[in-house]
Amino acid sequence: DLELGKIAVAFSGGIDSSFLLFSANKVLGKENVLAIIGNGQIRENHKDRCYYCKKSIMTKVKQVARENGFNIVCDGKNVDDTKGYRPGQKATKELGIVSPLEECGFAKKDIRENAKNLGINFWNKPSNSCLATKFPYNTELTNESLKRVELAEELIKEFGIPTTRVRSHGDIARIEVQRE
Numbered sequence: 001d002l003e004l005g006k007i008a009v010a011f012s013g014g015i016d017s018s019f020l021l022f023s024a025n026k027v028l029g030k031e032n033v034l035a036i037i038g039n040g041q042i043r044e045n046h047k048d049r050c051y052y053c054k055k056s057i058m059t060k061v062k063q064v065a066r067e068n069g070f071n072i073v074c075d076g077k078n079v080d081d082t083k084g085y086r087p088g089q090k091a092t093k094e095l096g097i098v099s100p101l102e103e104c105g106f107a108k109k110d111i112r113e114n115a116k117n118l119g120i121n122f123w124n125k126p127s128n129s130c131l132a133t134k135f136p137y138n139t140e141l142t143n144e145s146l147k148r149v150e151l152a153e154e155l156i157k158e159f160g161i162p163t164t165r166v167r168s169h170g171d172i173a174r175i176e177v178q179r180e
Helices: 015-028 049-067 088-095 108-117 143-158
Strands: 007-010 033-036 072-074 164-169 172-177
Touching (some): 007 015, 007 049, 015 033, 015 108, 049 072, 049 088
Parallel strands (some): 007 072
Antiparallel strands (some): 164 172
């Protein structure tokens, strides 16, 4: 039911937007696809931070897309992303961002399976959430604190534990890894 001839993809570098970008290039041709990477600059980690961050980033992505002749912007949201508290989705809906993977009923496992079947070498790339989600609400986000969490996660990954979350609680860090 979804027909898109020329699209810009809000590209995060994760498996979902990477699979979307790969598929769009294959189906629509590279001349009809534009990947755009955005950067968030949120300092206050309020409960609705994700809404304002996503609204800011996607507004800029839409602007860059239009400047380059692309009127439709797509993201890598899938059906799993519709569960739980996701204030950023309100922003993408308000801005008219299209989510082809969700509209086609793709869950994360479907994306990984299809990526593997297509021979895409990043099919099992670990999920990586926004650094701001590693801090309690109402915490000021500084470059130093964000870098500290990022470096801690990288250090743990060097031990061969690919999917890691380091949650910062002031002077205490909580390390989350998969059960395996």
